[in-house]
Amino acid sequence: MAQLSYRDAVARGIAQEMRRDERVVVVGEDIAGAGGVFKTTVGLLDEFGPKRVLDTPISEQAILGAAMGAAMTGLRPVAEIMFSDFFAVCWDIVVNQIAKTRYMTDGQVSLPLVIKTGNGGGLRFGAQHSQSIENWAMAVPGLKVVTPSTAEDVVGLMAAAIRDEDPVIFCEHKGLYASKGEVPDGEIVDSLGTAKIRRPGRDATILALGMMVPRALAAAEDLATRGIDAEVIDVRSLVPLDTRTILGSVARTGRLFTVEENPQLLGWGAEIASIVADEAFWDLDGPVQRITTPHIPLPSADSLEDLVMPSAESVASTVEKALQS
Amino acid sequence: MKLPLSEHRYGEHGVVLPPERSDANDALDVDLDRRRQLYRSMREMRTFEKRAYDLFMKQLVKGTSHLSLGMEAIAAGFGAAMREDDYTFATYRGHAHTLARGVPMTPVLAELLGRANGLMGGKGGSMHLTSVEHGMMGSYAIIGAHLTIANGAAWSAQYRGSGQVAVCFFGDGTTNIGAFHEALNYAAVYRLPVVFVCENNLYMEYTSIHDITAVPHPAADRAPAYGLESIVIDGNDADEVHLAAVTALDRARSGQGPSLVEALTYRHGGHSRADPGKYRPSEEVEAWKAYDPLTVYRERLVRLGVSEDELDAIDASVLALVDAATEGAIAGELPSPESAFTDVWADGGWSWRN
Ligand SMILES: Cc1ncc(C[n+]2csc(CCOP(=O)(O)OP(=O)(O)O)c2C)c(N)n1
Ligand SMILES: [Mg+2]
Numbered sequence: 234m235a236q237l238s239y240r241d242a243v244a245r246g247i248a249q250e251m252r253r254d255e256r257v258v259v260v261g262e263d264i265a266g267a268g269g270v271f272k273t274t275v276g277l278l279d280e281f282g283p284k285r286v287l288d289t290p291i292s293e294q295a296i297l298g299a300a301m302g303a304a305m306t307g308l309r310p311v312a313e314i315m316f317s318d319f320f321a322v323c324w325d326i327v328v329n330q331i332a333k334t335r336y337m338t339d340g341q342v343s344l345p346l347v348i349k350t351g352n353g354g355g356l357r358f359g360a361q362h363s364q365s366i367e368n369w370a371m372a373v374p375g376l377k378v379v380t381p382s383t384a385e386d387v388v389g390l391m392a393a394a395i396r397d398e399d400p401v402i403f404c405e406h407k408g409l410y411a412s413k414g415e416v417p418d419g420e421i422v423d424s425l426g427t428a429k430i431r432r433p434g435r436d437a438t439i440l441a442l443g444m445m446v447p448r449a450l451a452a453a454e455d456l457a458t459r460g461i462d463a464e465v466i467d468v469r470s471l472v473p474l475d476t477r478t479i480l481g482s483v484a485r486t487g488r489l490f491t492v493e494e495n496p497q498l499l500g501w502g503a504e505i506a507s508i509v510a511d512e513a514f515w516d517l518d519g520p521v522q523r524i525t526t527p528h529i530p531l532p533s534a535d536s537l538e539d540l541v542m543p544s545a546e547s548v549a550s551t552v553e554k555a556l557q558s
Numbered sequence: 559m560k561l562p563l564s565e566h567r568y569g570e571h572g573v574v575l576p577p578e579r580s581d582a583n584d585a586l587d588v589d590l591d592r593r594r595q596l597y598r599s600m601r602e603m604r605t606f607e608k609r610a611y612d613l614f615m616k617q618l619v620k621g622t623s624h625l626s627l628g629m630e631a632i633a634a635g636f637g638a639a640m641r642e643d644d645y646t647f648a649t650y651r652g653h654a655h656t657l658a659r660g661v662p663m664t665p666v667l668a669e670l671l672g673r674a675n676g677l678m679g680g681k682g683g684s685m686h687l688t689s690v691e692h693g694m695m696g697s698y699a700i701i702g703a704h705l706t707i708a709n710g711a712a713w714s715a716q717y718r719g720s721g722q723v724a725v726c727f728f729g730d731g732t733t734n735i736g737a738f739h740e741a742l743n744y745a746a747v748y749r750l751p752v753v754f755v756c757e758n759n760l761y762m763e764y765t766s767i768h769d770i771t772a773v774p775h776p777a778a779d780r781a782p783a784y785g786l787e788s789i790v791i792d793g794n795d796a797d798e799v800h801l802a803a804v805t806a807l808d809r810a811r812s813g814q815g816p817s818l819v820e821a822l823t824y825r826h827g828g829h830s831r832a833d834p835g836k837y838r839p840s841e842e843v844e845a846w847k848a849y850d851p852l853t854v855y856r857e858r859l860v861r862l863g864v865s866e867d868e869l870d871a872i873d874a875s876v877l878a879l880v881d882a883a884t885e886g887a888i889a890g891e892l893p894s895p896e897s898a899f900t901d902v903w904a905d906g907g908w909s910w911r912n
Contacts, residue, residue, distance in 0.1 A: 290744060
């Protein structure tokens with residue numbers, strides 16, 4: 234067991250898989266010699282050499298196209314899109330090519346590849362370097378989407394993503410890179426499609442993803458001091474989605490809150506609210522409430538960004554108010 | 559160079575005529591058996607696509623389809639030069655490239671008809687023909703994307719040391735999209751074993767390529783920007799194409815990196831089935847129809863001593879093949895309703911939740 238940063242956990246997860254499988258290769262801008270702009274690939278070039286760890290031109294379509302073509306012919310590439318906002322310049326490769334090709338070819342083609350990306354806000358980077366794009370990706374049949382919130386989960390979910398036969402969008406929260414957690418020694422392999430109950434509770438279920446998980450946990454601690462026992466679930470994987478864990482929790486608590494780092498319109502919580510309304514309506518003791526960013530691009534100034542992102546305080550006060558009414 | 563649509567009206571672009579007919583290429587170093595094979599291959603493509611068009615008119619082929627009638631020499635010339643395990647990446651105009659890899663006609667035609675015995679069980683259609691077991695790695699319908707994907711297959715071949723080459727076909731219009739430029743630089747930087755083949759049929763959809771491109775040769779004039787040689791060939795001459803293909807494939811296989819070949823050609827029909835192609839000057843269309851790759855080649859073979867009877871016999875056997883494929887495709891069942899829900903994921907299913 235050792236303390237590991239979320240950022241170092243990324244490289245550890247990739248290295249773990251590269252050691253056991255020669256087909257795993259890594260590509261992206263500044264990821265080899267420089268170890269990545271977020272330092273999430275430090276050490277890979279030294280250990281695995283330039284044949285397996287490649288610096289690329291600033292050509293997001295070419296990077297993802299290469300990952301796709303390599304995946305369909307026997308490699309298992311991990312490609313980095315530096316900031317998830319940049320998916321917008323290579324979305325064709327993701328949505329039209331990577332996501333659809335197995336289906337269109339009636340299963341002739343497998344695409345075991347991972348696209349890792351720096352996602353999310355809180356770093357005062359402004360609207361073009363702060364988005365959360367999980368809900369873009371989860372809307373597309375053929376893409377799996379995961380967002381770990383702890384260092385241990387980064388290692389285990391990265392391993393699971395690399396071993397998966399399907400394309401996985403692996404969202405690393407930029408705001409969590411510096412955070413540290415206990416990570417067991419030895420090989421860690423998690424499974425996609427599993428949510429985790431981070432804090433059990435009886436009165437309300439709070440779902441969160443990425444950097445919203447520590448905020449939801451802080452909110453739950455605060456609520457506990459006021460007699461509200463909230464359960465916090467780290468959703469971790471949007472596709473596949475672990476609805477069983479979510480529905481099971483709602484059956485126990487009767488109240489559901491989602492904490493989402495994306496505008497309310499069509500955020501991931503809307504889909505879950507719809508599932509709960511369909512399948513667990515009679516378990517609910519009150520309306521589902523979603524805590525999201527407003528329908529605006531993220532502002533840069535720290536005071537404004539803090540104002541519009543869900544915080545431990547806004548989560549706690551929303552839950553408290555709802556349960557009191 | 560005149561800058562196009564700022565200086566003249568749509569449809570008033572210059573006429574581009576095919577090369578003069580000559581017997582100069584009779585002397586090219588392609589042996590006669592290979593030439594018979596090239597003729598047969600082009601005849602298969604031609605007869606197959608004419609049949610596809612007829613079935614279209616009978617409303618048996620639904621949706622759309624993009625024919626390469628008149629462009630067969632490129633597919634045949636490259637197909638015959640490729641190693642069995644090389645990779646082909648084609649566009650929505652990919653019927654001929656699929657046949658060129660030896661994919662049987664029945665499943666291809668059945669795919670156009672949306673039948674269960676189609677190449678992809680009816681889930682891909684005319685624009686996405688794929689047969690991985692034949693090295694036909696797919697037909698892609700978003701302009702430019704597949705150049706980047708071909709790079710990936712070439713990268714994997716290089717990584718595995720397999721000696722395979724990826725060959726990627728696309729049109730003149732594709733040279734104006736970003737992915738083309740990203741892919742060429744990328745391929746050059748890593749010296750990937752990939753051959754890019756621009757089938758310059760002088761038009762994108764309904765607009766002359768010269769009207770919307772800053773240089774006269776949309777592919778070859780861009781090649782030097784990526785450290786590549788400018789190569790322009792007669793895409794209606796199967797021998798010339800074949801030799802260019804052999805050279806480019808050898809270069810890629812021996813580790814010398816990518817090539818970009820611009821093959822001049824012309825489509826006999828419109829862009830897709832809905833298009834009568836009226837934006838093309840009739841003297842241009844007539845001249846290129848006369849410079850038909852099959853006519854050019856048949857005359858060459860006769861000059862080289864192949865009898866008309868032998869060529870007629872090839873034509874007849876190809877027609878019989880197409881007839882049989884037509885029967886097999888029309889007799890195909892409709893896809894089972896369940897098949898719409900398979901193969902979204904590697905586990906074979908479509909479920910996204912538990
Ligand atoms: C990104 C994108 N833009 C536009 C289209 C619509 N489109 C389909 S084919 C085509 C023309 C392509 O011309 P060219 O590359 O010369 O190929 P050709 O059809 O002549 O073989 C266009 C514009 C598309 N499929 N993808
Ligand atoms: Mg064209």
